[in-house]
Amino acid sequence: MRRLFSLVLSAATAAVLSSGAALSADAVKIGVVLSLSGPAAVFGIPERDAIQVAMDKLKADGKLKRPIELVIYDDKTNPTEATRMVTQAINNDKVVTIIGPGTGGNILAAGPLALRMQVPLLGPAGTMAITDKKNEFYPWVFRVAPSDRVDVKVILEDMAKSKAKKIGVFFQEDAYGKTGVDFAKEIGPTLGMEVVEAVSAPYAATDLTAQATRLRNAGVEAVFLQVSISSLGASFVKAANQVGLTAPAYANAGLAQRSFAESVGSEVDGLRVLSIGNLPYDPSEGEAELAKLLKQAGKVPQGWGELVGTNGLMTVVAAVNAQGDKEITGVTMRDTIEGLCGYPAFARGKPCFSKDSHDGWAEDSLVITELRNKELRTRR
């Protein structure tokens, strides 16, 4: 009796000890710091939602070689908050990689922290500056979306097909808008187009007819919209229609959102909008799968936020899986990610990183869509 008891006891102890050891060695903690409130929440919330549903699916399908635990924080579209959340994630939750922060400015704010604590950031933002090699923290920041320059180039190339020579730009007064118009002025001439007039407005502008009039008076043959706030984009197309600005409009990916498509009337049918994939309306195979997961969780696909969010997640998963049973730290994650090229993701295109290039996604993840009947249909 006593021997049976001690046998059972030692077996039980062994089981407990080994499972405990297995758990602590295996679970990898990943931080998710996105803009869940503030102006960028319109992208941040879909990013987070998609990451969560994708994570659940990967767990259910057994695609993870080791358990991954996500810790989610809100950076409130504020650089100070972003640094606070990143500090918390790294110090309190001991994450080895962070998906986020959600905006260029917030990534720039958090970069020095990533460098000091040696934890890589996977930023779903197009702002050029985040992967600038001059940054001291360059080795620790990766971009999991196409960059602004690539976006502008692709949409302008489409615009050039219409043989327009004089183009006008309407941009919103923030970093996104300003970078876009600067790139348009730089890239346009290489495609035979000149930016003859550029007008702007702040987020809360109530009347854009003056801006639209100015573009019309400049005789532009095409209009480039560098806007990411749906209401601003909708106000502008209304104003353009009102003042008789009939030149065809081409919008950058900022407006590839359901809320924009649904808030404009049929008078703007034919508006071209660049998009990263086309999750809500014409999804590819991978995108359709993600859309299905979202709908099952009661979420409506909004645009491409979901895709770039999952880009970050899939990069993490690929890196974790590639390291097998070895100990995972921020440094090993960074080194592994730099070696990743071609791994499964929901978005289109082939993601590829290297020591020299921390921009993982390129033109092959973009599509040109056209607004028809409150929907963005892929052009082909």
Added chain:
Amino acid sequence: MTEYIVRGIQAGSIYGLLALPMSLLFATAGTIDFAVGAYALLAAAVATIVAGPLGIAVAIVAAITAAAGMGVIFLVLTRIGTKDHIVFALASFGLAVAIASFILWQFGTQAFVRASFSQFWSLGGIRISPQGVINLGLGALVTLLLYLLLYWSDLGRMMRAAAANPSGAELAGIPVARIQFGTYLAGGLLGGLAGIMILYSAGLDFTASLSLTLGGFGAAIIFGITSPLRCLLGGIAMGVAEALAAGYTSGMVTAMVPFLFVLIVLSVSNLGGAMAGDRP
């Protein structure tokens, strides 16, 4: 250039509507209601959710209700003996912040904009949207009604008396506190109306409330904050200035127009006449 001016006039009527409650309240209570922009935002948000004429009605009611909340706060503050006008303004500021946050919480970051008319009229070669004409017409109508109210009715006389000399008016049997409460309600009505007008013109989102308030204030002070007719003119002036700036200068200057208005007018004028801190 004429075209910019015409557009500015159309857009300015909204500023005028926002300026009217500023001037009314300043005249009757010596303070301003920071939440006027928030009432506009609330009305726009509600009218986005509830469609059609019913939506407009519900939206105006919502705006008036919010303003009634401010009115109650005002009454409570006067009851406990608050005399400093800044305190009422601060309270309205708190309410404005709370309403904007409420809208963000309930309606999210979506844009509030509705399509109105799709065909346009032509005025001497300039295309004008019927909505813009409606806005201007409404603004003028409301201004006229207010003018009639203030100078041709008993209520108006009482309001002007309360503004000129609150204690004297009290002694004469005028229910000053009730009039001031009513003025806050009027602010809700006018702000709500302005919100609906913006909804059907350019649209707005949850960040707009403070800039709308400041725009209304700027429009109110240009020609003197104490007269409603001047408010409408002030609004039009500001609309035209913004349009001209957008047409001929940079985005930076256009964005600064409402604020520069406020700064310049305050620097050169003598607002309210009384120096700060004097004993009554």
Added chain:
Amino acid sequence: MRGLMSRPNTMIMLGLAIASVALAARDPVWIDTWVIVGVYVLIALSTGISYGQAGILSMSQGAFAAIGGYAAAVSTLRFRLPPGIDLLIAAALPALLAYGLARLVTRLTPLATALATLALGSVIEIALRNMDNITGGYIGLAGIPGIGIIDTPLKYCVLVWALICLCVLMYENLVNSPFGRALNVIRHDRTRAQADGVNVPQLLSGAFAFSAAIAGSAGWLYAHYISYISPNSLDTHTSISALLMTVIGGSGIILGPLAGTVFLDVLVRHLPAQELQGMFYGGALILILILAPTGLLGLMPALLARLRVHRGPRGTIKAATAKPEATL
């Protein structure tokens, strides 16, 4: 020592600062939070000085802090100035601007002045984000170097709270000085002050400029700590939050802004949803204005008096409600 004894606020501040920094030092996240709270306390203090002393309800302190931050960034990044020197620029630039504006608006009612500061703050914000060549435009400036030997978060924490103690000391000195007393008279009766021979516009402008300098130094420290500054970092929202924190804590009380900042910042972390922050701040402001117009700290004398009622010597009858004492 006697000098310190006659400055109770500074003593309390010193004690609180030392205790809180020592407590925070045990955890890197607490240190980080405490540095940021420190920056906000400085900005709130500057609002308190402006409102409590000059009667100027300033909604532009965030903009002044931004100017200070950008000054620090540009001085160290572009002109490679040594780290301490840029503090002088960061404090002086907003002070000059504030002085100039104050001369224009000090003859107005407090309400009008408040609106003027709101407009000024917005103009500054717009200007800063459009001066691409200097301020980096919307993207801002990254890679701002540290402050010499201050190179760990803990040292920044010590620095900011030392600055706060210094600021409280200066504030207390101001209140007890002839200038402070003159400002007091101005607040109650401007004509009387003029009759006394006080140069009202100059004094008010000076107080406003002083508050702007404090805000500027807060911005200086922020820029070096985060090593990144953008138009979103210190803006109108910051001004509004600082104002709310000051009024809720007690604008006429020296340590009021400190109480308000700590109270609000701590509580806001526990809100169920981020979007509710505005409702919380706004609601708290309205409640305070109704229930405790002198702010949270203003409640303390009343509470202490009530305590004293119960501890009165046996047999005597104390007044049922003691009158609240004058604010500090």
